[in-house]
Amino acid sequence: MGLRTSITERQRRLGAELRKLRERSGMVTKEAGEVIGMGSAHLSHIEAGRTSIVTSRLRALCEAYGCTDEPYVEALVDMAEDSGKGxxxxxxxxxxxxxxxxxxxxxxxxxxxxxxxxxxxxxxxxxxxxxxxxxxxxxxxxxxxxxxxxxxxxxxxxxxxxxxxxxxxxxxxxxxxxxxxxxxxxxxxxxxxxxxxxxxxxxxxxxxxxxxxxxxxxxxxxxxxxxxxxxxxxxxxxxxxxxxxxxxxxxxxxxxxxxxxxxxxxxxxxxxxxxxxxxxxxxxxxxxxxxx
Missing domain, CATH: 3.30.870 (Endonuclease; Chain A)
Structure with missing residues (x-):
């Protein structure tokens, strides 16, 4: 798993939002990681913006965290799929x-x-x-x-x-x-x-x-x-x-x-x-x- 050497604000914010959702749900990284088939260290890197997350796993996490706000989830998906180019x-x-x-x-x-x-x-x-x-x-x-x-x-x-x-x-x-x-x-x-x-x-x-x-x-x-x-x-x-x-x-x-x-x-x-x-x-x- 390659980690980013530099993190953009969009990437950092996506990770911060996922961490906020997890903490609100009461789940720890080990439990959340098991939901999407990855270790707690990998999920921690995602939450820190150091690595990406595929759309299917992002949606699975939001569901596990009990997030039912569709516009918000779709916005997170857009952030995850964005190439960052403009x-x-x-x-x-x-x-x-x-x-x-x-x-x-x-x-x-x-x-x-x-x-x-x-x-x-x-x-x-x-x-x-x-x-x-x-x-x-x-x-x-x-x-x-x-x-x-x-x-x-x-x-x-x-x-x-x-x-x-x-x-x-x-x-x-x-x-x-x-x-x-x-x-x-x-x-x-x-x-x-x-x-x-x-x-x-x-x-x-x-x-x-x-x-x-x-x-x-x-x-x-x-x-x-x-x-x-x-x-x-x-x-x-x-x-x-x-x-x-x-x-x-x-x-x-x-x-x-x-x-x-x-x-x-x-x-x-x-x-x-x-x-x-x-x-x-x-x-x-x-x-x-x-x-x-």
Missing amino acids: WWTEHRKLVSPIALDLAELEAGATRACSYETLFIPGLLQTEGYMRAILGSAQRPDIEPAVRFRLERQHLLIGDDALPLHAVVHEAALRIAVGGPDVMREQLMRLIEAARLPNVTLQILPFDVGAVRSFSTSFSLLHGQAPGLETVVADTPAERTVFLGGDAVVESCADTFVRLAAAALAPIDPGAVPESHLVKDSLGLIQHVAYAL
């Missing part, structure tokens, strides 16, 4: 494994919710803004990183465009990344992107006051079935982490609802600037842009 494959030697994991997760998501405090969300950034951000971090791989991030943005267009709901703090509009010209282009890009039918953009203004967890950026990617959501967050060490689990997902989902409720009204794709009689997201973006 547009990101050609970038494997150019960007980090974490970036590749993020691209694969986004490609498999049914919906994305994003909250950003100091920067524009990556899916909505202009090339000039990207270069200024990556350059400020003195990264040696700016060109591959820019190409990769631009490719990620294709998720937002086309017949299967990813629904995105982004809440962006006003601070991100006012931090002069790259200078006035770069920021002016970036702010216009926000308005342009918000007019896409699958994009909802709201600005959380300074005067809203404190909102629970308002200082922490995160994204919530919804999987193919309830229970397979993934929280994407950056740590102080500038490392992206992927988090699952009911408690984490529920907390972040609740926080996002609170942030969206406190934010200004989203940009209405059909509205013209002259029709805005109250302060809203479009008006604030335009105000910041005109002041540059």
